[in-house]
Amino acid sequence: MRRLFAVVALLAGFLLVPASSDAALGNVAPWATATASYTSPWESVAAINDGIDPPRSNDLRNRRWGTWPQAGEQWALLTWPSAQTISSAQVYFFDDGGGVREPVSWRLQSWDGAAYADIPAAYPVAVDGYVTASFPAVTTTRLRIVLESGRAAVGLLEVKAFADTAAAPSGWNPPAALVTPLDEVWRHTESGDRDPYGFRNFGWDQIMANGGSINYCVRWDSPAPVSAELRDRVHAALARSFGKWMNVMAGHDGWPYAEVPVKVVGWAVRDRATLQWDDDSVDVYVGDMRENAPQCAEPCGRFFNQSGAYPGCPGGASHHYDMSLWLTAGMDGGAGGDWGQRIGSEYLVDNLGSDDIHILLHEIGHGFGLDDFYDWTPTGQCCFLMKAGTATSITEFDAWMLRDLWRHLKSRYGY
Ligand SMILES: [Zn+2]
Known part of the structure:
Protein backbone atom coordinates (compact mmCIF):
# COMPACT_ATOMS: atom_id res chain seq x y z
CA MET A 1 0.00 0.00 0.00
CA ARG A 2 2.94 2.28 -0.51
CA ARG A 3 2.44 5.81 -1.63
CA LEU A 4 3.92 6.92 -4.87
CA PHE A 5 3.84 10.68 -4.73
CA ALA A 6 5.48 12.63 -7.47
CA VAL A 7 8.05 15.21 -6.53
CA VAL A 8 6.98 18.08 -8.69
CA ALA A 9 7.58 21.77 -8.15
CA LEU A 10 4.83 23.89 -9.52
CA LEU A 11 2.99 27.11 -9.31
CA ALA A 12 -0.73 26.92 -8.76
CA GLY A 13 -3.20 29.73 -8.93
CA PHE A 14 -6.82 29.01 -8.20
CA LEU A 15 -9.86 31.20 -8.35
CA LEU A 16 -11.91 30.50 -5.28
CA VAL A 17 -15.62 31.00 -4.90
CA PRO A 18 -16.81 29.93 -1.44
CA ALA A 19 -20.18 28.22 -1.46
CA SER A 20 -23.09 29.55 0.52
CA SER A 21 -23.83 28.00 3.89
CA ASP A 22 -27.53 27.50 3.19
CA ALA A 23 -29.08 24.24 4.28
CA ALA A 24 -28.57 21.52 1.69
CA LEU A 25 -30.65 18.37 2.02
CA GLY A 26 -29.03 15.35 0.49
CA ASN A 27 -29.39 11.58 0.63
CA VAL A 28 -26.54 10.44 2.88
CA ALA A 29 -27.48 6.75 2.93
CA PRO A 30 -24.92 5.77 0.24
CA TRP A 31 -22.09 6.97 2.50
CA ALA A 32 -23.11 4.69 5.34
CA THR A 33 -22.17 1.08 6.00
CA ALA A 34 -25.19 -1.26 5.98
CA THR A 35 -25.67 -4.20 8.34
CA ALA A 36 -28.72 -6.21 9.37
CA SER A 37 -30.24 -8.51 11.97
CA TYR A 38 -30.15 -11.29 9.37
CA THR A 39 -29.60 -11.57 5.62
CA SER A 40 -30.50 -14.60 3.51
CA PRO A 41 -27.28 -15.99 2.06
CA TRP A 42 -28.31 -15.19 -1.52
CA GLU A 43 -29.37 -11.61 -0.74
CA SER A 44 -27.18 -8.59 0.11
CA VAL A 45 -27.70 -5.94 2.75
CA ALA A 46 -25.49 -3.65 0.67
CA ALA A 47 -28.48 -3.39 -1.66
CA ILE A 48 -30.27 -0.99 0.65
CA ASN A 49 -27.92 1.94 0.09
CA ASP A 50 -26.43 1.28 -3.34
CA GLY A 51 -28.29 4.20 -4.87
CA ILE A 52 -30.32 2.05 -7.26
CA ASP A 53 -34.03 2.90 -7.44
CA PRO A 54 -35.96 -0.38 -7.68
CA PRO A 55 -38.44 -0.90 -10.52
CA ARG A 56 -40.98 -2.65 -8.25
CA SER A 57 -41.19 -4.41 -4.90
CA ASN A 58 -40.65 -7.78 -6.62
CA ASP A 59 -37.34 -6.65 -8.09
CA LEU A 60 -35.84 -9.44 -10.16
CA ARG A 61 -33.04 -7.34 -11.61
CA ASN A 62 -31.11 -5.73 -8.75
CA ARG A 63 -29.79 -7.17 -5.53
CA ARG A 64 -32.06 -7.09 -2.49
CA TRP A 65 -31.99 -7.38 1.28
CA GLY A 66 -34.31 -10.09 2.61
CA THR A 67 -34.53 -12.11 5.80
CA TRP A 68 -36.25 -15.32 4.62
CA PRO A 69 -36.90 -17.52 6.54
CA GLN A 70 -36.43 -15.23 9.55
CA ALA A 71 -39.57 -13.37 10.64
CA GLY A 72 -40.63 -11.36 13.66
CA GLU A 73 -38.76 -8.14 14.34
CA GLN A 74 -35.94 -7.63 11.85
CA TRP A 75 -33.77 -4.59 11.26
CA ALA A 76 -31.31 -3.01 8.88
CA LEU A 77 -28.79 -0.48 10.13
CA LEU A 78 -26.95 2.40 8.48
CA THR A 79 -23.78 3.51 10.27
CA TRP A 80 -21.85 6.66 9.36
CA PRO A 81 -18.33 7.53 10.49
CA SER A 82 -19.58 10.92 11.61
CA ALA A 83 -22.91 12.23 12.88
CA GLN A 84 -25.63 13.12 10.38
CA THR A 85 -28.57 15.45 11.01
CA ILE A 86 -31.45 13.55 9.46
CA SER A 87 -35.00 14.87 9.06
CA SER A 88 -36.66 12.36 6.74
CA ALA A 89 -36.18 8.93 5.25
CA GLN A 90 -37.65 6.89 2.44
CA VAL A 91 -37.75 3.12 2.25
CA TYR A 92 -38.74 0.73 -0.54
CA PHE A 93 -40.07 -2.61 0.71
CA PHE A 94 -39.09 -5.94 -0.80
CA ASP A 95 -42.19 -8.08 -1.49
CA ASP A 96 -42.01 -11.08 -3.83
CA GLY A 97 -45.56 -12.24 -3.11
CA GLY A 98 -44.21 -15.40 -1.45
CA GLY A 99 -41.61 -15.81 1.25
CA VAL A 100 -40.89 -12.10 1.59
CA ARG A 101 -43.76 -9.69 2.11
CA GLU A 102 -44.27 -6.11 3.17
CA PRO A 103 -44.10 -5.65 6.97
CA VAL A 104 -47.18 -4.98 9.08
CA SER A 105 -45.39 -1.99 10.53
CA TRP A 106 -42.01 -0.32 10.62
CA ARG A 107 -40.22 2.44 12.46
CA LEU A 108 -36.90 4.25 12.57
CA GLN A 109 -34.54 4.40 15.51
CA SER A 110 -31.55 6.64 16.14
CA TRP A 111 -28.53 5.86 18.28
CA ASP A 112 -27.98 8.27 21.15
CA GLY A 113 -24.55 6.95 22.11
CA ALA A 114 -25.85 4.33 24.52
CA ALA A 115 -29.09 2.97 23.12
CA TYR A 116 -31.52 3.11 20.23
CA ALA A 117 -34.48 5.45 20.56
CA ASP A 118 -37.63 5.29 18.45
CA ILE A 119 -38.11 8.29 16.18
CA PRO A 120 -41.75 9.44 16.44
CA ALA A 121 -43.29 9.78 12.98
CA ALA A 122 -46.05 8.42 10.76
CA TYR A 123 -44.81 5.26 9.04
CA PRO A 124 -46.92 4.33 6.03
CA VAL A 125 -46.70 0.87 4.43
CA ALA A 126 -47.05 0.38 0.68
CA VAL A 127 -45.42 -1.62 -2.10
CA ASP A 128 -44.06 -0.72 -5.54
CA GLY A 129 -42.82 2.70 -4.48
CA TYR A 130 -41.01 4.61 -1.76
CA VAL A 131 -42.79 5.44 1.47
CA THR A 132 -41.64 8.48 3.43
CA ALA A 133 -41.28 9.27 7.11
CA SER A 134 -40.58 12.86 8.15
CA PHE A 135 -39.67 13.96 11.67
CA PRO A 136 -37.93 16.66 13.69
CA ALA A 137 -34.23 16.40 12.80
CA VAL A 138 -32.13 13.94 14.78
CA THR A 139 -28.33 13.99 14.86
CA THR A 140 -26.87 10.52 15.02
CA THR A 141 -24.24 8.20 13.59
CA ARG A 142 -26.69 5.29 13.26
CA LEU A 143 -30.16 4.96 11.75
CA ARG A 144 -31.95 1.65 12.27
CA ILE A 145 -34.94 0.58 10.19
CA VAL A 146 -37.02 -1.86 12.25
CA LEU A 147 -39.54 -4.05 10.41
CA GLU A 148 -42.27 -6.10 12.09
CA SER A 149 -43.11 -9.03 9.87
CA GLY A 150 -46.64 -10.09 9.03
CA ARG A 151 -47.37 -12.95 6.65
CA ALA A 152 -43.76 -13.82 5.87
CA ALA A 153 -40.16 -12.69 6.15
CA VAL A 154 -39.35 -9.06 5.32
CA GLY A 155 -36.83 -7.06 3.34
CA LEU A 156 -35.84 -3.74 1.85
CA LEU A 157 -34.68 -2.80 -1.61
CA GLU A 158 -33.49 0.74 -0.90
CA VAL A 159 -33.30 3.28 1.90
CA LYS A 160 -32.73 7.02 1.57
CA ALA A 161 -31.85 9.18 4.56
CA PHE A 162 -32.04 12.91 4.01
CA ALA A 163 -29.66 15.03 6.04
CA ASP A 164 -28.96 18.69 6.27
CA THR A 165 -25.36 18.51 5.12
CA ALA A 166 -24.83 22.15 6.17
CA ALA A 167 -25.65 21.19 9.76
CA ALA A 168 -22.86 18.64 10.11
CA PRO A 169 -20.07 19.34 12.61
CA SER A 170 -19.00 22.82 11.66
CA GLY A 171 -15.65 23.41 13.27
CA TRP A 172 -12.64 21.77 14.83
CA ASN A 173 -14.41 19.80 17.54
CA PRO A 174 -13.03 16.24 17.57
CA PRO A 175 -13.98 13.94 20.45
CA ALA A 176 -11.66 14.59 23.38
ZN1 LIG B 1 -1.36 2.50 2.20
Whole structure:
Protein backbone atom coordinates (compact mmCIF):
# COMPACT_ATOMS: atom_id res chain seq x y z
CA MET A 1 0.00 0.00 0.00
CA ARG A 2 2.94 2.28 -0.51
CA ARG A 3 2.44 5.81 -1.63
CA LEU A 4 3.92 6.92 -4.87
CA PHE A 5 3.84 10.68 -4.73
CA ALA A 6 5.48 12.63 -7.47
CA VAL A 7 8.05 15.21 -6.53
CA VAL A 8 6.98 18.08 -8.69
CA ALA A 9 7.58 21.77 -8.15
CA LEU A 10 4.83 23.89 -9.52
CA LEU A 11 2.99 27.11 -9.31
CA ALA A 12 -0.73 26.92 -8.76
CA GLY A 13 -3.20 29.73 -8.93
CA PHE A 14 -6.82 29.01 -8.20
CA LEU A 15 -9.86 31.20 -8.35
CA LEU A 16 -11.91 30.50 -5.28
CA VAL A 17 -15.62 31.00 -4.90
CA PRO A 18 -16.81 29.93 -1.44
CA ALA A 19 -20.18 28.22 -1.46
CA SER A 20 -23.09 29.55 0.52
CA SER A 21 -23.83 28.00 3.89
CA ASP A 22 -27.53 27.50 3.19
CA ALA A 23 -29.08 24.24 4.28
CA ALA A 24 -28.57 21.52 1.69
CA LEU A 25 -30.65 18.37 2.02
CA GLY A 26 -29.03 15.35 0.49
CA ASN A 27 -29.39 11.58 0.63
CA VAL A 28 -26.54 10.44 2.88
CA ALA A 29 -27.48 6.75 2.93
CA PRO A 30 -24.92 5.77 0.24
CA TRP A 31 -22.09 6.97 2.50
CA ALA A 32 -23.11 4.69 5.34
CA THR A 33 -22.17 1.08 6.00
CA ALA A 34 -25.19 -1.26 5.98
CA THR A 35 -25.67 -4.20 8.34
CA ALA A 36 -28.72 -6.21 9.37
CA SER A 37 -30.24 -8.51 11.97
CA TYR A 38 -30.15 -11.29 9.37
CA THR A 39 -29.60 -11.57 5.62
CA SER A 40 -30.50 -14.60 3.51
CA PRO A 41 -27.28 -15.99 2.06
CA TRP A 42 -28.31 -15.19 -1.52
CA GLU A 43 -29.37 -11.61 -0.74
CA SER A 44 -27.18 -8.59 0.11
CA VAL A 45 -27.70 -5.94 2.75
CA ALA A 46 -25.49 -3.65 0.67
CA ALA A 47 -28.48 -3.39 -1.66
CA ILE A 48 -30.27 -0.99 0.65
CA ASN A 49 -27.92 1.94 0.09
CA ASP A 50 -26.43 1.28 -3.34
CA GLY A 51 -28.29 4.20 -4.87
CA ILE A 52 -30.32 2.05 -7.26
CA ASP A 53 -34.03 2.90 -7.44
CA PRO A 54 -35.96 -0.38 -7.68
CA PRO A 55 -38.44 -0.90 -10.52
CA ARG A 56 -40.98 -2.65 -8.25
CA SER A 57 -41.19 -4.41 -4.90
CA ASN A 58 -40.65 -7.78 -6.62
CA ASP A 59 -37.34 -6.65 -8.09
CA LEU A 60 -35.84 -9.44 -10.16
CA ARG A 61 -33.04 -7.34 -11.61
CA ASN A 62 -31.11 -5.73 -8.75
CA ARG A 63 -29.79 -7.17 -5.53
CA ARG A 64 -32.06 -7.09 -2.49
CA TRP A 65 -31.99 -7.38 1.28
CA GLY A 66 -34.31 -10.09 2.61
CA THR A 67 -34.53 -12.11 5.80
CA TRP A 68 -36.25 -15.32 4.62
CA PRO A 69 -36.90 -17.52 6.54
CA GLN A 70 -36.43 -15.23 9.55
CA ALA A 71 -39.57 -13.37 10.64
CA GLY A 72 -40.63 -11.36 13.66
CA GLU A 73 -38.76 -8.14 14.34
CA GLN A 74 -35.94 -7.63 11.85
CA TRP A 75 -33.77 -4.59 11.26
CA ALA A 76 -31.31 -3.01 8.88
CA LEU A 77 -28.79 -0.48 10.13
CA LEU A 78 -26.95 2.40 8.48
CA THR A 79 -23.78 3.51 10.27
CA TRP A 80 -21.85 6.66 9.36
CA PRO A 81 -18.33 7.53 10.49
CA SER A 82 -19.58 10.92 11.61
CA ALA A 83 -22.91 12.23 12.88
CA GLN A 84 -25.63 13.12 10.38
CA THR A 85 -28.57 15.45 11.01
CA ILE A 86 -31.45 13.55 9.46
CA SER A 87 -35.00 14.87 9.06
CA SER A 88 -36.66 12.36 6.74
CA ALA A 89 -36.18 8.93 5.25
CA GLN A 90 -37.65 6.89 2.44
CA VAL A 91 -37.75 3.12 2.25
CA TYR A 92 -38.74 0.73 -0.54
CA PHE A 93 -40.07 -2.61 0.71
CA PHE A 94 -39.09 -5.94 -0.80
CA ASP A 95 -42.19 -8.08 -1.49
CA ASP A 96 -42.01 -11.08 -3.83
CA GLY A 97 -45.56 -12.24 -3.11
CA GLY A 98 -44.21 -15.40 -1.45
CA GLY A 99 -41.61 -15.81 1.25
CA VAL A 100 -40.89 -12.10 1.59
CA ARG A 101 -43.76 -9.69 2.11
CA GLU A 102 -44.27 -6.11 3.17
CA PRO A 103 -44.10 -5.65 6.97
CA VAL A 104 -47.18 -4.98 9.08
CA SER A 105 -45.39 -1.99 10.53
CA TRP A 106 -42.01 -0.32 10.62
CA ARG A 107 -40.22 2.44 12.46
CA LEU A 108 -36.90 4.25 12.57
CA GLN A 109 -34.54 4.40 15.51
CA SER A 110 -31.55 6.64 16.14
CA TRP A 111 -28.53 5.86 18.28
CA ASP A 112 -27.98 8.27 21.15
CA GLY A 113 -24.55 6.95 22.11
CA ALA A 114 -25.85 4.33 24.52
CA ALA A 115 -29.09 2.97 23.12
CA TYR A 116 -31.52 3.11 20.23
CA ALA A 117 -34.48 5.45 20.56
CA ASP A 118 -37.63 5.29 18.45
CA ILE A 119 -38.11 8.29 16.18
CA PRO A 120 -41.75 9.44 16.44
CA ALA A 121 -43.29 9.78 12.98
CA ALA A 122 -46.05 8.42 10.76
CA TYR A 123 -44.81 5.26 9.04
CA PRO A 124 -46.92 4.33 6.03
CA VAL A 125 -46.70 0.87 4.43
CA ALA A 126 -47.05 0.38 0.68
CA VAL A 127 -45.42 -1.62 -2.10
CA ASP A 128 -44.06 -0.72 -5.54
CA GLY A 129 -42.82 2.70 -4.48
CA TYR A 130 -41.01 4.61 -1.76
CA VAL A 131 -42.79 5.44 1.47
CA THR A 132 -41.64 8.48 3.43
CA ALA A 133 -41.28 9.27 7.11
CA SER A 134 -40.58 12.86 8.15
CA PHE A 135 -39.67 13.96 11.67
CA PRO A 136 -37.93 16.66 13.69
CA ALA A 137 -34.23 16.40 12.80
CA VAL A 138 -32.13 13.94 14.78
CA THR A 139 -28.33 13.99 14.86
CA THR A 140 -26.87 10.52 15.02
CA THR A 141 -24.24 8.20 13.59
CA ARG A 142 -26.69 5.29 13.26
CA LEU A 143 -30.16 4.96 11.75
CA ARG A 144 -31.95 1.65 12.27
CA ILE A 145 -34.94 0.58 10.19
CA VAL A 146 -37.02 -1.86 12.25
CA LEU A 147 -39.54 -4.05 10.41
CA GLU A 148 -42.27 -6.10 12.09
CA SER A 149 -43.11 -9.03 9.87
CA GLY A 150 -46.64 -10.09 9.03
CA ARG A 151 -47.37 -12.95 6.65
CA ALA A 152 -43.76 -13.82 5.87
CA ALA A 153 -40.16 -12.69 6.15
CA VAL A 154 -39.35 -9.06 5.32
CA GLY A 155 -36.83 -7.06 3.34
CA LEU A 156 -35.84 -3.74 1.85
CA LEU A 157 -34.68 -2.80 -1.61
CA GLU A 158 -33.49 0.74 -0.90
CA VAL A 159 -33.30 3.28 1.90
CA LYS A 160 -32.73 7.02 1.57
CA ALA A 161 -31.85 9.18 4.56
CA PHE A 162 -32.04 12.91 4.01
CA ALA A 163 -29.66 15.03 6.04
CA ASP A 164 -28.96 18.69 6.27
CA THR A 165 -25.36 18.51 5.12
CA ALA A 166 -24.83 22.15 6.17
CA ALA A 167 -25.65 21.19 9.76
CA ALA A 168 -22.86 18.64 10.11
CA PRO A 169 -20.07 19.34 12.61
CA SER A 170 -19.00 22.82 11.66
CA GLY A 171 -15.65 23.41 13.27
CA TRP A 172 -12.64 21.77 14.83
CA ASN A 173 -14.41 19.80 17.54
CA PRO A 174 -13.03 16.24 17.57
CA PRO A 175 -13.98 13.94 20.45
CA ALA A 176 -11.66 14.59 23.38
CA ALA A 177 -10.06 11.15 23.14
CA LEU A 178 -8.90 11.89 19.60
CA VAL A 179 -7.15 15.21 20.23
CA THR A 180 -3.82 13.68 21.28
CA PRO A 181 -3.59 11.00 18.58
CA LEU A 182 -4.61 13.54 15.90
CA ASP A 183 -1.88 15.86 17.08
CA GLU A 184 0.62 12.98 16.86
CA VAL A 185 -0.49 12.22 13.31
CA TRP A 186 -0.12 15.80 12.18
CA ARG A 187 3.37 16.12 13.69
CA HIS A 188 4.29 12.89 11.93
CA THR A 189 2.94 14.30 8.67
CA GLU A 190 4.91 17.51 9.05
CA SER A 191 8.15 15.66 9.79
CA GLY A 192 7.81 13.28 6.86
CA ASP A 193 9.80 13.45 3.65
CA ARG A 194 7.14 15.51 1.93
CA ASP A 195 6.26 19.01 3.09
CA PRO A 196 2.46 19.03 3.20
CA TYR A 197 2.36 22.81 2.91
CA GLY A 198 4.45 22.78 -0.23
CA PHE A 199 2.83 19.86 -2.01
CA ARG A 200 0.13 21.06 -4.39
CA ASN A 201 -1.43 18.02 -5.94
CA PHE A 202 -3.51 16.57 -3.14
CA GLY A 203 -7.10 15.62 -3.82
CA TRP A 204 -7.89 18.93 -2.11
CA ASP A 205 -6.02 20.85 -4.80
CA GLN A 206 -7.67 18.86 -7.57
CA ILE A 207 -11.20 19.38 -6.28
CA MET A 208 -10.62 23.08 -5.70
CA ALA A 209 -9.18 23.54 -9.19
CA ASN A 210 -12.32 22.00 -10.66
CA GLY A 211 -14.72 23.96 -8.49
CA GLY A 212 -16.00 20.95 -6.59
CA SER A 213 -15.71 17.84 -8.74
CA ILE A 214 -13.07 15.27 -9.67
CA ASN A 215 -12.31 13.62 -13.00
CA TYR A 216 -10.95 10.13 -13.46
CA CYS A 217 -9.37 8.00 -16.16
CA VAL A 218 -9.65 4.22 -15.85
CA ARG A 219 -6.46 2.39 -16.84
CA TRP A 220 -7.71 -1.10 -17.72
CA ASP A 221 -4.56 -3.18 -17.54
CA SER A 222 -6.30 -6.49 -18.20
CA PRO A 223 -7.32 -8.57 -21.22
CA ALA A 224 -10.77 -9.19 -19.73
CA PRO A 225 -13.61 -7.66 -21.75
CA VAL A 226 -15.59 -4.74 -20.32
CA SER A 227 -19.30 -4.38 -21.12
CA ALA A 228 -21.09 -1.05 -20.95
CA GLU A 229 -22.80 -2.35 -17.82
CA LEU A 230 -19.48 -3.20 -16.17
CA ARG A 231 -18.10 0.21 -17.15
CA ASP A 232 -21.04 1.89 -15.43
CA ARG A 233 -20.76 -0.30 -12.34
CA VAL A 234 -17.07 0.56 -12.02
CA HIS A 235 -18.00 4.23 -12.21
CA ALA A 236 -20.72 3.80 -9.59
CA ALA A 237 -18.39 1.95 -7.21
CA LEU A 238 -15.69 4.59 -7.61
CA ALA A 239 -18.16 7.42 -7.04
CA ARG A 240 -19.57 5.69 -3.97
CA SER A 241 -16.09 5.08 -2.54
CA PHE A 242 -14.83 8.60 -3.19
CA GLY A 243 -18.09 9.92 -1.79
CA LYS A 244 -17.56 8.14 1.51
CA TRP A 245 -14.50 10.30 2.14
CA MET A 246 -16.21 13.44 0.88
CA ASN A 247 -19.19 12.85 3.10
CA VAL A 248 -17.11 13.26 6.24
CA MET A 249 -16.18 16.71 4.95
CA ALA A 250 -19.67 17.88 3.99
CA GLY A 251 -20.52 20.92 6.06
CA HIS A 252 -17.34 20.64 8.12
CA ASP A 253 -15.16 23.61 9.03
CA GLY A 254 -15.79 25.67 5.92
CA TRP A 255 -15.47 22.82 3.42
CA PRO A 256 -17.59 24.25 0.63
CA TYR A 257 -19.00 21.21 -1.15
CA ALA A 258 -22.01 19.17 0.00
CA GLU A 259 -21.11 16.62 -2.67
CA VAL A 260 -18.12 16.10 -4.96
CA PRO A 261 -19.30 14.49 -8.21
CA VAL A 262 -16.94 11.90 -9.71
CA LYS A 263 -16.76 11.95 -13.49
CA VAL A 264 -15.04 9.18 -15.43
CA VAL A 265 -13.91 10.95 -18.58
CA GLY A 266 -11.80 8.21 -20.17
CA TRP A 267 -10.84 4.55 -20.37
CA ALA A 268 -7.40 3.44 -21.49
CA VAL A 269 -6.81 -0.02 -22.92
CA ARG A 270 -4.29 -1.98 -24.95
CA ASP A 271 -6.89 -3.15 -27.47
CA ARG A 272 -10.10 -1.31 -28.36
CA ALA A 273 -11.91 -4.63 -28.77
CA THR A 274 -11.63 -5.12 -25.00
CA LEU A 275 -14.27 -2.42 -24.55
CA GLN A 276 -17.65 -3.68 -25.67
CA TRP A 277 -19.46 -0.42 -26.19
CA ASP A 278 -19.88 1.86 -29.16
CA ASP A 279 -21.21 5.02 -27.54
CA ASP A 280 -18.97 8.03 -26.97
CA SER A 281 -19.84 8.60 -23.31
CA VAL A 282 -16.16 8.42 -22.39
CA ASP A 283 -12.94 9.10 -24.27
CA VAL A 284 -11.12 5.91 -25.22
CA TYR A 285 -7.33 5.77 -25.39
CA VAL A 286 -5.72 2.77 -27.05
CA GLY A 287 -2.10 1.73 -26.70
CA ASP A 288 -0.81 4.88 -24.95
CA MET A 289 1.57 3.03 -22.64
CA ARG A 290 3.35 4.12 -19.49
CA GLU A 291 4.75 1.81 -16.79
CA ASN A 292 3.84 -0.97 -19.23
CA ALA A 293 0.15 -0.19 -18.72
CA PRO A 294 -2.34 1.74 -20.81
CA GLN A 295 -3.03 5.32 -19.76
CA CYS A 296 -5.18 8.21 -20.90
CA ALA A 297 -3.31 10.89 -22.85
CA GLU A 298 -0.69 12.72 -20.80
CA PRO A 299 -1.73 16.17 -22.12
CA CYS A 300 -5.09 15.51 -20.39
CA GLY A 301 -3.65 14.38 -17.05
CA ARG A 302 -3.25 16.70 -14.09
CA PHE A 303 -0.27 14.69 -12.86
CA PHE A 304 1.55 15.89 -15.97
CA ASN A 305 -0.01 19.38 -16.12
CA GLN A 306 -0.19 20.71 -12.60
CA SER A 307 -0.72 24.26 -13.70
CA GLY A 308 -4.33 23.20 -14.26
CA ALA A 309 -4.22 24.12 -17.95
CA TYR A 310 -4.60 21.43 -20.62
CA PRO A 311 -3.80 23.10 -23.94
CA GLY A 312 -2.81 19.82 -25.59
CA CYS A 313 -5.80 17.79 -24.43
CA PRO A 314 -8.11 16.74 -27.26
CA GLY A 315 -11.54 17.99 -26.32
CA GLY A 316 -10.13 20.58 -23.95
CA ALA A 317 -10.00 20.96 -20.20
CA SER A 318 -13.40 19.35 -19.62
CA HIS A 319 -11.83 16.08 -20.85
CA HIS A 320 -8.90 16.29 -18.41
CA TYR A 321 -8.46 13.75 -15.63
CA ASP A 322 -7.19 14.44 -12.13
CA MET A 323 -6.63 10.87 -11.04
CA SER A 324 -6.31 7.47 -12.61
CA LEU A 325 -8.09 4.36 -11.39
CA TRP A 326 -5.43 1.87 -12.46
CA LEU A 327 -6.82 -1.66 -12.51
CA THR A 328 -4.20 -4.37 -12.92
CA ALA A 329 -4.99 -8.02 -13.62
CA GLY A 330 -3.63 -10.37 -10.98
CA MET A 331 -2.64 -7.66 -8.51
CA ASP A 332 -3.02 -8.05 -4.76
CA GLY A 333 -3.06 -5.07 -2.42
CA GLY A 334 -2.87 -1.58 -3.80
CA ALA A 335 -1.03 1.68 -4.19
CA GLY A 336 -2.24 5.24 -3.98
CA GLY A 337 -1.01 8.75 -4.41
CA ASP A 338 -1.72 12.07 -6.04
CA TRP A 339 -1.86 10.28 -9.40
CA GLY A 340 -4.72 8.03 -8.33
CA GLN A 341 -5.22 4.50 -7.07
CA ARG A 342 -3.92 1.16 -8.31
CA ILE A 343 -5.71 -2.05 -7.30
CA GLY A 344 -6.39 -5.47 -8.77
CA SER A 345 -8.94 -5.55 -11.59
CA GLU A 346 -10.37 -8.84 -10.33
CA TYR A 347 -10.50 -7.49 -6.78
CA LEU A 348 -12.56 -4.51 -7.89
CA VAL A 349 -14.88 -6.49 -10.16
CA ASP A 350 -15.44 -9.09 -7.43
CA ASN A 351 -16.21 -6.35 -4.91
CA LEU A 352 -18.38 -4.00 -6.98
CA GLY A 353 -21.32 -4.98 -4.80
CA SER A 354 -19.47 -4.49 -1.52
CA ASP A 355 -20.51 -1.62 0.65
CA ASP A 356 -16.90 -0.87 1.54
CA ILE A 357 -14.28 -1.67 -1.11
CA HIS A 358 -11.69 -1.25 1.54
CA ILE A 359 -8.45 -1.34 -0.46
CA LEU A 360 -9.85 1.29 -2.81
CA LEU A 361 -11.02 3.39 0.15
CA HIS A 362 -7.58 3.15 1.76
CA GLU A 363 -5.80 4.20 -1.44
CA ILE A 364 -8.18 7.14 -2.01
CA GLY A 365 -7.21 8.26 1.50
CA HIS A 366 -3.59 8.56 0.34
CA GLY A 367 -4.79 10.86 -2.44
CA PHE A 368 -5.75 13.43 0.18
CA GLY A 369 -2.42 13.12 1.98
CA LEU A 370 -3.24 10.54 4.63
CA ASP A 371 -0.27 8.37 5.60
CA ASP A 372 0.27 4.70 6.24
CA PHE A 373 0.85 3.42 9.78
CA TYR A 374 3.24 0.55 9.23
CA ASP A 375 5.57 1.24 12.13
CA TRP A 376 3.61 3.21 14.71
CA THR A 377 0.15 3.62 16.14
CA PRO A 378 -1.34 6.87 17.47
CA THR A 379 -2.13 6.90 21.19
CA GLY A 380 -5.29 5.04 22.09
CA GLN A 381 -6.05 3.89 18.55
CA CYS A 382 -6.01 0.31 17.41
CA CYS A 383 -8.02 -0.09 14.25
CA PHE A 384 -8.70 2.26 11.41
CA LEU A 385 -8.75 2.15 7.62
CA MET A 386 -5.41 3.87 7.05
CA LYS A 387 -3.71 1.32 9.32
CA ALA A 388 -3.88 -1.39 6.71
CA GLY A 389 -5.40 -4.67 7.81
CA THR A 390 -7.10 -3.33 10.95
CA ALA A 391 -10.39 -1.93 9.57
CA THR A 392 -12.42 -2.24 6.39
CA SER A 393 -14.35 1.02 6.46
CA ILE A 394 -13.73 4.68 7.25
CA THR A 395 -13.70 5.02 11.04
CA GLU A 396 -14.27 8.08 13.15
CA PHE A 397 -10.50 8.40 13.56
CA ASP A 398 -9.96 8.23 9.78
CA ALA A 399 -12.65 10.89 9.36
CA TRP A 400 -10.97 13.23 11.83
CA MET A 401 -7.53 12.67 10.27
CA LEU A 402 -8.99 13.81 6.94
CA ARG A 403 -10.59 16.84 8.57
CA ASP A 404 -7.30 17.65 10.26
CA LEU A 405 -5.55 17.80 6.88
CA TRP A 406 -8.19 20.27 5.72
CA ARG A 407 -7.76 22.31 8.90
CA HIS A 408 -4.06 22.70 8.20
CA LEU A 409 -4.27 23.25 4.46
CA LYS A 410 -7.48 25.21 3.94
CA SER A 411 -5.96 28.66 4.27
CA ARG A 412 -4.24 28.24 0.94
CA TYR A 413 -7.64 28.04 -0.69
CA GLY A 414 -8.88 31.15 1.06
CA TYR A 415 -10.82 29.41 3.86
ZN1 LIG B 1 -1.36 2.50 2.20
